Amino acid sequence: MPRTILMLPGDGIGPEIVAEAEKVLNKINDQFNLGLSFESGLVGGAAIDETDTPLPDETLEKATRADAILLGAVGGPQWDSLPMAKRPEKGLLGLRSNLELFANLRPAILYPQLASASSLKPEVVSGLDIMIVRELTGGIYFGQPRGVRELESGERQGYNTYAYTESEIRRIGRVAFEAAQQRGKKLCSVDKANVLEVTVLWREIMNDLRREYPDVELSHMYVDNAAMQLVRAPKQFDVIVTGNMFGDILSDEAAMLTGSIGMLPSASLNSEKQGMYEPCHGSAPDIAGQGIANPLATILSAAMMLRYSLNEEKAAEAIEAAVSKVLDQGLRTADIMSEGAKKVSTREMGEAVLAAL
Numbered sequence: 001m002p003r004t005i006l007m008l009p010g011d012g013i014g015p016e017i018v019a020e021a022e023k024v025l026n027k028i029n030d031q032f033n034l035g036l037s038f039e040s041g042l043v044g045g046a047a048i049d050e051t052d053t054p055l056p057d058e059t060l061e062k063a064t065r066a067d068a069i070l071l072g073a074v075g076g077p078q079w080d081s082l083p084m085a086k087r088p089e090k091g092l093l094g095l096r097s098n099l100e101l102f103a104n105l106r107p108a109i110l111y112p113q114l115a116s117a118s119s120l121k122p123e124v125v126s127g128l129d130i131m132i133v134r135e136l137t138g139g140i141y142f143g144q145p146r147g148v149r150e151l152e153s154g155e156r157q158g159y160n161t162y163a164y165t166e167s168e169i170r171r172i173g174r175v176a177f178e179a180a181q182q183r184g185k186k187l188c189s190v191d192k193a194n195v196l197e198v199t200v201l202w203r204e205i206m207n208d209l210r211r212e213y214p215d216v217e218l219s220h221m222y223v224d225n226a227a228m229q230l231v232r233a234p235k236q237f238d239v240i241v242t243g244n245m246f247g248d249i250l251s252d253e254a255a256m257l258t259g260s261i262g263m264l265p266s267a268s269l270n271s272e273k274q275g276m277y278e279p280c281h282g283s284a285p286d287i288a289g290q291g292i293a294n295p296l297a298t299i300l301s302a303a304m305m306l307r308y309s310l311n312e313e314k315a316a317e318a319i320e321a322a323v324s325k326v327l328d329q330g331l332r333t334a335d336i337m338s339e340g341a342k343k344v345s346t347r348e349m350g351e352a353v354l355a356a357l
């Protein structure tokens, strides 16, 4: 039975970076005889322009059938004035919620070759290897009620709801404890339990789960402190588990520890391990169309796809080794450029990874 991968390039730099990852996947498919077949679809602004909706039924059907999805990025200023329900980002959020991709894994790993590309001192970040486990289908992103309403005074009020059920907390907690078991056995749960009831419950459930994972050392940290600790001493962390919005923010922060947001891949999984894989960054409208975006986060997301959804660990490692090799060769896109290195385009970086495979 061939396994199907759905490619969703999306907007901005999305098509440029997905094109490079697709070449890499094609080659690895041949090399390892993986029997993968590829489909493509529309999502985000690209889908709005063609079909007037950010997540066409056809795309959702293809996504539901696919074994895994590789997404570039969605969004851009030309769609920013659309009402919330019609925005490109709703396409991405719709895929996450429809496929119940509740577990978002965002590994922040510093390649030793990039120690000088980080904005922090090399000794603070060298050897960095953190896994952020972000809850992805609940919290304030999806809580009801939400909207903008008119008060009796005639003034408008915007509002959202930050809510988590016990079972939502428990299932993401299990993913995080299991990830910690496979790694350094340290889990830090990040919340705002000094202010928000929803995270008082979050903390209670995490403490509860501790009994099932006695080999994992659990700690708790408020999110404001976590943001500070991530730049002060990031290597104190092994696995971090947190809710949807805190995870969004902390993962962009962690990205910069690794040199560039262009290096951070992600996996979004449901309980059947069906997954959507995407770089953590966005559509980068400021550099779209220039051929200078870093495709490595997307290529590394393809490696995560092979590992988590397709059970092809060796093929995943081959891609990761190829990425490390091109960095050894001194090749850098503009975002990770440093003195003495060779600046390359998106396509040249993709070609170099292909050659290294």
Ligand SMILES: NC(=O)c1ccc[n+]([C@@H]2O[C@H](COP(=O)([O-])OP(=O)(O)OC[C@H]3O[C@@H](n4cnc5c(N)ncnc54)[C@H](O)[C@@H]3O)[C@@H](O)[C@H]2O)c1
Binding pocket: 013, 072, 073, 074, 075, 076, 077, 089, 092, 261, 262, 278, 279, 280, 281, 282, 283, 284, 285, 286, 287, 292, 293, 294, 295, 297, 335
């Ligand atoms: N998963 C997604 O699809 C996703 C994620 C974040 C933002 N977005 C959307 O993207 C649009 C732009 O958002 P933003 O500007 O806040 O964030 P962004 O991540 O797109 O860009 C932030 C900065 O990082 C740079 N950057 C990002 N990816 C890069 C790469 N691969 N190589 C080199 N530089 C890179 C950009 O040039 C920009 O300066 C918005 O519409 C937003 O909603 C989408």
Ligand SMILES: CC(C)[C@H](C(=O)O)[C@@H](O)C(=O)O
Binding pocket: 075, 089, 092, 093, 248, 280, 282
């Ligand atoms: C584009 C947006 C909906 C998305 C999020 O907030 O989850 C993005 O920032 C991300 O990190 O994947």
Ligand SMILES: [Mg+2]
Binding pocket: 248, 249, 252, 280
């Ligand atoms: Mg984000």
